[in-house]
Amino acid sequence: MAMKLGKPVLVVGMGLGTGWWLWDSYSQLDWGGELGLLGLAALLASWWRRQRLARSLQPVLSPGDRETVMAEIAKVEQALEQLAREVPEANREDFQRQLAALPAQLERQQLHCAIAGSPQANKTTLTQVLAAHPLG
Numbered sequence: 001m002a003m004k005l006g007k008p009v010l011v012v013g014m015g016l017g018t019g020w021w022l023w024d025s026y027s028q029l030d031w032g033g034e035l036g037l038l039g040l041a042a043l044l045a046s047w048w049r050r051q052r053l054a055r056s057l058q059p060v061l062s063p064g065d066r067e068t069v070m071a072e073i074a075k076v077e078q079a080l081e082q083l084a085r086e087v088p089e090a091n092r093e094d095f096q097r098q099l100a101a102l103p104a105q106l107e108r109q110q111l112h113c114a115i116a117g118s119p120q121a122n123k124t125t126l127t128q129v130l131a132a133h134p135l136g
Contacts, residue, residue, distance in 0.1 A: 066106060073102055111135065 023037065064072075076099060083090055115123050 069106060070103070073099065 080092055080095055080099070084092060115126055117123050
């Protein structure tokens with residue numbers, strides 16, 4: 001179970017306090033004095049940073065092959081047919097139009113994406129850079 005720690009000052013303070021207590025408790029061991037403490041702190045900081053980076057990197061999903069996509073489209077068509085049987089008054093024309101356009105979209109050569117973020121996340125700058133330097 002992952003915990004989200006929302007108060008970094010409190011967490012850092014508790015971590016430093018616990019670390020100081022452990023250091024004081026085991027002071028009879030010779031760890032190299034202050035240099036040993038700094039080395040241990042650097043080692044722990046490096047380990048924590050690597051763990052954090054490893055969790056933030058997600059594997060890139062490869063695009064599915066055409067047969068898999070067509071099988072999923074067939075499943076959606078079956079779901080629309082079932083919807084038509086269960087709720088005859090449901091308006092399905094928009095869904096059917098979008099579903100009919102999907103196979104043609106499989107052959108497109110342009111990338112379509114959306115840019116979303118908080119108000120100060122430089123979305124406009126990213127849009128301008130992408131427009132000035134097209135991909136591909």
